[in-house]
Amino acid sequence: xxxxxxxxxxxxxxxxxxxxxxxxxxxEMGGMKDLKDAGIGSRWVxxxxxxxGSFFTRVNFLTVGVGLLIVLFLIGVTRGIxxxxxxxxxxxxxxxxxxxxYVYDLTEEGISDKRFVKPVFVIAMTLFLFIASSNLLSGxxxxxxxxxxxxxxxxxxxxxxxxxxxxxxxxxxxxxxVLIVSHLFGIKVRGFKAWAKTFFEPTFIxxxxxxxxxxxxxxxxxxxxxxxxxxxxxxxxxxxxxLKFLFMPMFLWGFFGMFFGLIQALIFSVLxxxxxxxxxx
Amino acid sequence: MxxxxxxxxxxxxxxxxxxxxxxxxxPAIGEGNIGAHAMDAxxxxxxxxxxxxxxxxxxxxxxxxxxxxxxxxxxxxLFA
Numbered sequence: 001x002x003x004x005x006x007x008x009x010x011x012x013x014x015x016x017x018x019x020x021x022x023x024x025x026x027x028e029m030g031g032m033k034d035l036k037d038a039g040i041g042s043r044w045v046x047x048x049x050x051x052x053g054s055f056f057t058r059v060n061f062l063t064v065g066v067g068l069l070i071v072l073f074l075i076g077v078t079r080g081i082x083x084x085x086x087x088x089x090x091x092x093x094x095x096x097x098x099x100x101x102y103v104y105d106l107t108e109e110g111i112s113d114k115r116f117v118k119p120v121f122v123i124a125m126t127l128f129l130f131i132a133s134s135n136l137l138s139g140x141x142x143x144x145x146x147x148x149x150x151x152x153x154x155x156x157x158x159x160x161x162x163x164x165x166x167x168x169x170x171x172x173x174x175x176x177x178v179l180i181v182s183h184l185f186g187i188k189v190r191g192f193k194a195w196a197k198t199f200f201e202p203t204f205i206x207x208x209x210x211x212x213x214x215x216x217x218x219x220x221x222x223x224x225x226x227x228x229x230x231x232x233x234x235x236x237x238x239x240x241x242x243l244k245f246l247f248m249p250m251f252l253w254g255f256f257g258m259f260f261g262l263i264q265a266l267i268f269s270v271l272x273x274x275x276x277x278x279x280x281x
Numbered sequence: 282m283x284x285x286x287x288x289x290x291x292x293x294x295x296x297x298x299x300x301x302x303x304x305x306x307x308p309a310i311g312e313g314n315i316g317a318h319a320m321d322a323x324x325x326x327x328x329x330x331x332x333x334x335x336x337x338x339x340x341x342x343x344x345x346x347x348x349x350x351x352x353x354x355x356x357x358x359l360f361a
Contacts, residue, residue, distance in 0.1 A: 220346065227349030228342075234356065263342050270339065 044145035044152050060167060062145055067164040070134050103128060103269060110273040112281050116185065120276050123181060127174060128269040131225065135261025137161045138229050139236045139253035160237055166230040168222065175218035178272045186279030221271055228264045232256035297355040304351020311344035 003011070048057045081093050089097060107121040142161030146153055164170040187195045199210045236252045282290075319337040323330045 223350065223353070224343075224346045227346070227353050231349060231352045231356065260342075263338060267339055267342050 044147065060169070062143075062162040063164045063167045063170060066134070066137070066162060067170070070130060070137075070164070074129055074133060100125065106270060107273055110270075110277040112277075113189065116189075116276075116280055120185075120273060123178075123276075124269040124272045127178075127272060128265050131165055131174075131268055132262055132265035134163045134165045135229055135265055136257055138163045138166060138233050138261060139255075139257030141240075160233045163229065163233075165225055166233050168226045168230075171222035171226045172218065174268075175222035178221065178275055179214070179218045182276040182279045185276055189280050217275060221268070221275075225264050225268055228260055232260055293358055297358045300351055300355040300358065304348050304354075308345050308348035312341050315340050315344060 044060065044062060046059050046061060048059070077092075081096060084090060085093065103125050104117075104121055107117055107124060111117050111120050138161060140161055141159070144155050144159040144162035146155050146159060183195070186198070190198075200207055201210070233256075236256055239252060315337060319333055323333055
C-alpha cells in the first residue's frame with residue numbers, strides 16, 4: 001500500500017487525536033458511576049446578577065459561542081471561495097454551486113411567483129447552511145457543559161458537542177422568523193384585507209381553527225429539528241458510554257451527524273419554502 | 282432510599298419504556314407505507330428512481346416526527 005505524504009500526515013494526526021481524546025476522557029469517565037451523574041439534558045445557563053427569573057437576562061454561553069464559531073467558519077469558507085472564483089470552478093466552488101443550484105431548483109418548484117423566488121431562496125439557503133454546519137458537529141465528541149450535583153463542569157471531549165440546534169430556543173427563533181416572514185409575504189402579495197380574509201375561510205366560525213393551525217406550524221417545525229439533534233446527541237453519548245469513546249463515535253457521527261443532520265437541515269429549508277409558498281400562491 | 286421514592290423511580294422507567302414503545306408504532310407504519318409505495322413507483326418507472334429516493338427520504342423524516350415527540354417526552358420523564 002502506498003500513501004502520499006498528505007495521507008500519511010492525516011493518518012498520524014487521526015491516531016494522535018484518538019489517543020489524546022482517550023487519555024483526556026479516561027479519568028472523567030471512570031469517576032462517573034451512573035449516567036444520571038452526567039447531567040443529561042441540563043443546560044449551563046448564566047443569569048445576570050440582580051435580575052432573578054427574567055427571560056431576557058439569561059444567557060446560554062455555549063449556544064451563543066458555538067453559533068458564533070459556525071458563523072465565522074461559514075464566512076471564512078465563502079471568503080476562501082471568493083478569492084479563487086473562476087468560470088471553470090475548482091472542487092470547493094463546484095460543491096457549493098451544486099448545493100445552491102439544488103436548493104434554487106426546489107425554490108423555483110415551490111414558489112410560483114417569479115419575483116419572490118430569489119428572496120425566499122436567500123432565506124431558505126441561509127437557514128440550511130447554518131443548520132447543516134451545526135448539525136454536522138452534533139454527533140462528535142467535543143466541548144460541552146454538564147451539571148453534576150448542582151455544579152457546572154466544562155466537559156472537553158467527554159461529551160458530544162453542544163450545538164445551537166440542540167437548543168430549542170435557537171430552533172424556535174428560526175421557526176418564528178419563518179412564520180412572520182411568510183405572513184409578511186402574504187400581506188405584500190394579496191394586500192392586507194385579502195390576507196386577513198384567509199383566516200375566515202371557509203366560514204366565520206372557522207377563525208379559531210385557522211389561528212391554531214398557524215400557531216401549530218412553528219411548534220412542529222422547531223420540535224422536529226430539536227428532537228432529532230438533541231435525541232441524536234444523547235443516543236451517541238449513551239451508546240459510546242459503553243465503549244468509552246474509542247471507535248464508536250466515528251460511525252455514530254456518520255449516522256446521526258451526517259445522515260440525519262443533513263436530511264433535517266434540508267427538511268427545515270424545504271418546509272420554509274413550503275410555508276412561504278402557501279402564503280404567496 | 283425510601284419505598285415511595287423507589288416506586289417513583291421504577292414508575293419513571295416503566296413510563297419511559299411504554300411511552301417510547303407506543304410512540305414508535307405510528308412512524309413505523311407510516312415509514313413502511315412510504316417505502317412500499319416508493320418501491321411500487323420505482324418498479325413502474327425505473328428512470329425516476331434517483332428523484333424518488335430523495336423524496337422518499339424527506340417523507341420518511343417528516344413521518345418520523347411524531348416518534349421524536351415521544352422520544353423527547355421519554356427523555357423528559359427519565360432525566361428531567
